Amino acid sequence: MDKAAFEGWLESVSASFLTLNDQQRNQSLDRLISLSGAVQLRHLSNGLETLLKRDFLRLLPLELAFYLLRWLDPQTLLTCCLVCKQWNKVISACTEVWQGVCRDLGWKIDESIQDATHWKSVYLKAKLRMKQLKDAEAFETSSLIGHSSRVYALYYKDGLLCTGSDDLSAKLWDVRTGQCIYGIQTHTCATVKFDEQKLVTGSFDNTIACWEWSTGARIQHFRGHTGAVFSVDYNDDLDTLVSGSADFTVKVWSLSTGACLNTLTGHTEWVTKVLLQKSQVESMMHSPGDYILLSADKYEIKVWPIGREINCKSLKTLCVSENRSVCLQPRLQFDGRHIVCSSDLGIYLWDFASFEIIRVIKTQDPASLSLLSLGEIFALLFDQNYLYVMDLRTERILGSWPLPAYRKSKRGSSFLAGVTSWLNGLDGENDSGLVFATSMPDHSIHLVMWKEYG
Template structure:
């Protein structure tokens, strides 16, 4: 119905109504049409109410009605969860499930604003500086200058295992073993149950700052102050290859599967990333021994911007913090997707980078950044730094000597 016909219909309905409600009056059509629009609208709302409120679902078969309601509610709650930054598993088609997720996320957002989202646990046991941390599935491994490594249950604060080691600069563990990189230029593999040293890796001529390994490949990788990256046989302890090209200390190595395709790699290919003060190098790695650098990433040609050893790679994106902010690369194209500049980037370090939120920290606070707005949405005060009884007393944010404090969000996305 076009506008002209609708207006004619509206006038005829109004005239009929007024004539029926006041039959004693012999008013002309012109007078009736001249009544206020409010009277005409009041008539429509009163007499068309039953038509406008018709429940069309009652006209459908019962099974179809239940299906439509179920799908609609699920999609509504999923959309609400997405807006809060929650990752959605489309295989779960339960409105009740997503409603509970939404309510939990809303509570978390409220707790973040009110600084109530984090629990602080004091893990007491080391007698010197804690250099190395690795967290997985509610367990935290700490490596210290007191020549020990400890495994903690962060929920209870209890130490599960303690192993006498060398001075640990890097640690990584699984259910059976612990791998440590040390300032003594070596790497060691330890058995949790007995504390025995299973394997010792010798070959670096500088401190080993970072390690990673993959049992499927039987491969261990390490980055060192000797400017090299070494590839080892995890079971045999032998060096398979030494990768050169870095001109600064290699402070971070990551061994990960690619999840995207490019002209240089396919999904499922194992990729090694190594980072120094200015560059990130990308290497193909697998069962072959020899490999060549695929790509070198940097943020400034004149080396005016320094990278921090806060490198993340999930198979799709590379993220690294720097003196001026956070950089994110697309792994398929190696293009820089975004640069998040911050006022105090020199003192802020990256802790974690997700789909919607990032965690940053300095010597005083843990910060939550909303990546959609690139703004800090909350912060949490870190415990005061405690000086070590042994060695240097340089401030190392978030890591404390003989009392290590670990803050966590209890599963926040």
């Protein structure tokens, strides 16, 4: 209805309005107001229709459209892809948008790949994996059976798991197939570490031994501790082996000769963990490339410089509480830049350059929740009943997985994390293989593995 027609209609209505009585006039007035309002709104709508139907994604410069799209959540983006071909084309071409939503889910981003279609596909895969974690569908379990007595020691590397048992044997397993590759006769193993040629074992008989996988022969024997040996580490380039013991000492050995080079004292509890690693940072006490030894007991972590010299003094002693009222858990992590250890108060992160605490991650029940491994994006935690994946950016638990009634050793050697590269960011390939292993009361080893994408 144009303006002239509307005015003619209004005049005829007014003439008839004068012939009505009061009641009829009031009723007609109400109806007139309603009709005229509707007509005016319809007239206004016709004028705005063209403006309302404009496609901003088509009209805006591409850079500005990409900027606006980055404010949308992933699910809305996927819905917008269904609006029309043009929208799907624009949204699917926005590389930064899809890289961003993948990054938000904890995915590694390779900036050299600028194919938006690739990152959209990665997002859909990442979304599925996150949903599987939330719904407890990301993992599956299996068991390794072969030992005839308690399994005290576990060590994982490159798809292979070494187990040391009370049955005086050590076995090397392929975790994917469940097959035992090697089995050799040893002493009672409290701790193990291996490479392609050799196995090093620390024992409850107070000694350390080095074995050859291919023949089962003992290559070297290390004697000197007066208590059980709970942890060992070694470096072939340094020809050095280090050990922590229930006799409160740390010993430094020549790996090739078996000679004890030094005995480090100062601990007042069992030394349950030793780590030998290169420093990656500079400080007044050490330089990049220097070899560093970390040793931990129930209350303290000691930092030692290690080289070819005989004498060695502690650089630093780290602790959570000065009055020794807070216990450290037997999980120690060191990458040359940061020292990580969990305690009854939470997970503590020290800067190795300054030895200052730079982060404390509080959990709901830190006394029972233990750290398995901590990365840049995720952390793997566990308690007596569940395995947990935490997003370190939000400190929120992303998912959990039920665990059987396993043996939780106070020394922390009867359970471990498997592949840990995914903790620094998932990439669709590193979420495979072993996640967690622990020894069971029936002498088997319980494995938690990544499940393939379904």
